[in-house]
Amino acid sequence: MPGLGTLVNVAAIVVGGSLGLALGGRLPERTRTVVTDALGLVVLLIAALNAAEVLSPDLTTAVGSAAPTLIVLGSLLVGGIAGSLLRVEERLEQLGRLVRAALTRRTAAVGAQGGARQPSAAGGTAAPAAERFVEGFVSSSLVFLVGPLAILGALSDGLGNGIDQLALKAALDGFTAVAFAAALGAGVLASALPVLLYQGAFTLLGVLLGSVLPDAHIAALTATGGLLLVGVALRLLRIRDLPVADLLPALLVAPALTALAAAF
Numbered sequence: 001m002p003g004l005g006t007l008v009n010v011a012a013i014v015v016g017g018s019l020g021l022a023l024g025g026r027l028p029e030r031t032r033t034v035v036t037d038a039l040g041l042v043v044l045l046i047a048a049l050n051a052a053e054v055l056s057p058d059l060t061t062a063v064g065s066a067a068p069t070l071i072v073l074g075s076l077l078v079g080g081i082a083g084s085l086l087r088v089e090e091r092l093e094q095l096g097r098l099v100r101a102a103l104t105r106r107t108a109a110v111g112a113q114g115g116a117r118q119p120s121a122a123g124g125t126a127a128p129a130a131e132r133f134v135e136g137f138v139s140s141s142l143v144f145l146v147g148p149l150a151i152l153g154a155l156s157d158g159l160g161n162g163i164d165q166l167a168l169k170a171a172l173d174g175f176t177a178v179a180f181a182a183a184l185g186a187g188v189l190a191s192a193l194p195v196l197l198y199q200g201a202f203t204l205l206g207v208l209l210g211s212v213l214p215d216a217h218i219a220a221l222t223a224t225g226g227l228l229l230v231g232v233a234l235r236l237l238r239i240r241d242l243p244v245a246d247l248l249p250a251l252l253v254a255p256a257l258t259a260l261a262a263a264f
Contacts, residue, residue, distance in 0.1 A: 002207050005157040005166025006199040010192045012174030013144065017189040020181025035175055039168065040236030043229055046164050050156075050226025053219045062216035063261040068223070071257045075224045078257075079250025089245035136187025140180045141194050144173050149232060151248065152225045154199040158206020159218055165229070166199070172236075216262065217255035224254040 053059070054068045063071065083089070144150070149172070153165030173195075181188040210218065228250070231242040 002158050002160070003200060003203050005153060005163030005170075006196060006203055008163065009153075009166050009170040009173060009199065010196050012170035013140075013177045013192045013195060014189055016174035016177030017140075017181040017186075017192075020178040020183075020188065021186065023178065023182050026182070036172075036236055039172055039175075040233050042168055043233035043236060046168060047226045047229035047233060049164075050161075050222050050229060052223070053226065054223040056216070056219035056223075058215040059219040059223075059258070062214070063258060067261045068220065071220050071254060071261060072224050072227065074257050075220070075250040075254040076227060076247060079224075079253045080247050082249045082253075083246035084243070086249075087246075088248060089243040092245055133185060133187035133190075136180060136184030137190045140177065140184070140188040141191040143176060143180075144191055144195050145198050149229075150195075150199055151202055152228060152251075154202035155206040155209070155251070156222070156225065158203040158208075159210045159222075161218075161222060213255055217258045220254040220258040221251055224250050 054072055056068075059068050059071075149165060149169040153163075153169050156165050157163050177188050177191075213221075228244055228247055231244040231247065234240045234242055235244065
């Protein structure tokens, strides 16, 4: 069922955030590192399965046996050049900083209008609950949304390729929600709503593409997305911080190149 992956993702954030509120800051850093490494290895497995679509009979029938690899290569090159020129990754990071700064300034202004902060038990100044809520909401939302898995997984779900990628993202987000909620409080739970809307939109886009794109085009898109997942895995494993977001335009190029190759 299209959309199931996003629902699983949202549930993982809510459960992880609730667990984080209960645990507080007692989660060891070593545990977080081990879990992240394990998830990185699983991403590599899913990436390999997706990349294997380059051998899809539908794709080889449409473009020949030699062309699929060239289509994936061309998609990554053209998409990477376009993404780097457009500075997709940098703009996503800038957007995140702007949203955080804007909401933080707005909350600070409301707090100033409301009067002086209440002194804390230690003799300092306690941060307003609203400011802490916004920080938790914004920080966690950016982590959950600004990443290629949110787009790749939702598209894959909508295209009917299963929820493997979003299930993996759910595991990542759920564990991250534990850490965020332990440090930043209940605002992390509210970040489940933008995840639902954002990934739901890309799932719907995948459903629409699946109804108009031939199987060969979908196979090329899936294979290209599999290589992007390798980049995600390398980042999780702290091997290489690849600018995966700059490569996202390759997902648009892959079907176009497949159509071009099939025409000749």
